[in-house]
Amino acid sequence: MRLNRRHFLAGSAAASATLGMPAILRAQPSEYVIASSLPLTGPFATAGQMVAPALRMFEALVNEDGGIGGVPIRVTAEDSGYVPANALANYQRALATEPNLVMYFGDSTGFMKLVAPELRGASARLMGSTSFASELADPVNNPYQYLPGPSYEDQFDILLQQIADEGGSSVAFIFSNTEFGRDPIAHGRARAEELGLRVVLEEATREQGADIPTHVTQLAQSGAEFCILQGYVTGVWPQLIGGARQFGLPTRFMGTFWGMENAIADRVTAEAGPILDGYAGVMPYKYFYDPERGPVYERYAAFQKAAFAGTPLENYMPTWGLQALFSLTIGIEALRKVAEKGLELTADNAAEALADIRDWDTGGFFGVPVSMVNNKIGTGRVYQYGAETRLFTPTSDWFTV
Amino acid sequence: MGQILQFTINGLMSGAIYALIAVGLVSVFKATRVVNFAHGYLIMFGAYFYFTFAVLVPQLPFAPDWLQSWRPEWMLAMREGLPMFSPMAAVLDWLANLPRILLGLAGALVCNALLGMLIERTLMRPLMGQSVFAMIMLTVGLISILSGAAQLIWTSDAEFVPALAPNTPIRFEMFGANIFLFGADLANMAIALLIFVGIVVMVHYTKSGVAIRATAEDQSTAYSMGISVPKVFSRAWVLASTTGAIAGAILATRNGISPALGLFGFSVLAIVLMGGLDSYLGVFIAAMAVGVLEALTQWKLGGEWAGIVPYVAVLIVILIRPHGLMGSKEIERI
Structure with missing residues (x-):
């Protein structure tokens, strides 16, 4: 076949489309993944098993609100048995199997300290956890890890x-x-x-x-x-x-x-x-029964009544669940800010957006607006x-x- | 001196519970030559059965009110005006709970005995004649089954149960120091020691006990002498399960109840190895020694060392006497 101008243009267009497609796909995936390790067995299984349904609720409500920049999220949870090495293995597996992993939720101080040196380059993700360990509130050495309350x-x-x-x-x-x-x-x-x-x-x-x-x-x-x-x-x-x-x-x-x-x-x-x-x-947070609970707790209450009828979560969310929900909520807030700016949801961009959160109305978790300072929110009562x-x-x- | 006495008594109270747990391991080993790695989980089931009958059953709509809280007129009159944490108030509050405590203990004993029988008949007996190693591995697998089943039945929620005895404080002065003891812990120690002594007496002086010892010596000879070895196996498992039920109830009253209770069995396994897998007396000495060492280490070196020092002692004993303090030398190690 002779290469004329028409063939050349058509071929170039096809090649551009083929080469450009991965970039388009990368910019707008079909879903974002938030993975987590929870102590579903072991000494703190009581807490882990109550937090797991809260994560399902979180996924549903975030998706109702349009996910992150219009892309739905999927929340996964794996058992760690409260063993840091298990949680680290879970994180590494999530990195390997979930190409659209944008945030991780860890289940212990031990895990957060263990994983900290791994959070470099392509292995880094924004990371909240159950821990209020003081060492984690360190933006210089752990820019991607944050505390959802006072250390x-x-x-x-x-x-x-x-x-x-x-x-x-x-x-x-x-x-x-x-x-x-x-x-x-x-x-x-x-x-x-x-x-x-x-x-x-x-x-x-x-x-x-x-x-x-x-x-x-x-x-x-x-x-x-x-x-x-x-x-x-x-x-x-x-x-x-x-x-x-x-x-x-x-x-x-x-x-x-x-x-x-x-x-x-x-x-x-x-x-x-x-x-x-x-x-x-x-x-750090209002209890779920607080008479002045804000719109976020009201929304949770309505969801729980419908989705968790007959379980202990029908009318109550334990403080452990509230902590996980708030930790993920503030992470999502940071990721949405990144998406609004049209930037890629990298750990660096997310950490930067997280650090910029100031005087934020949490919708009821806290009784006052809160700020992320030194990767922690030092508010409570x-x-x-x-x-x-x-x-x-x-x-x-x-x-x- | 007073301080040493205080922490020694605390250690002995823990040691008695270790001994009660260990007696189940020794009984199964003596009869079957199987080290039951799942013993801690049998204990956990005992604790959950106690919780079921002492807490859940009395709350059922058809349960009579006195089962939940028995407070006759005379008790109410005595209780009125007493400070919340006075010794008499503690005794009366315990009496009010007594019906459900007894129901809990009875339920735990029966259900755990049935569980032990079920495990022996369906899992262990089909393996008779196979290598002991296969049976031991089966008990390892049993850990996952029992642990998972407990979470399915009772969930992982932490629960609390009524104490087996009134938790009245006991204070006295000795060697110039104030000694503090808990009534419930003393009662727990007494229960554990009584059961332990009862089992040792049973094994030494009753027909069933002689059958267990004969089977431990040589299964084939025991068979030829007319001893029903399968029955001996079954009795050993029931014995381990029922003592485990009491140990579980005691542990639940001390620490609350959760699936993590099953892990307790592993620390006692080290004690059994120290005492000698087939020696009640050796295991008793080891249990008391570890309990006292733990308490004294906690006192002098702090909690960071309390979990290490006693088990270093266990290791040293095993290095010097690989068969344990009083175990038979011909025991095959695993």
């Missing part, structure tokens, strides 16, 4: 300040012997010294099946006025408080985010009586459990550290 160190600062304000003089730290438990201890010790508080006991325990009599004995002998518990989810902390109450110890107990779930406090009260009355701690009402109610205003 554990921030939460300790708030509690120690409250103890100092109430005229307390001695405090004990009881924590699980895990990354999660140990995270704020050194910082807390230093902060207590600055505030003139004596740290009379630092006691590490197993995260499950702790030897309660021994720990309560240590606490009793320390004579601590206050005790901050760190690194537990469903077990150990209620038994420690129960043991201390049985002994008539006047110690006042406090906790951080993962020890503040209302459903657990209710179950403890139902079986052990009002041992948790007066237990206080830091919570103190809640206290009442055995009569069986609710955690706020005892402070919203604050930002």
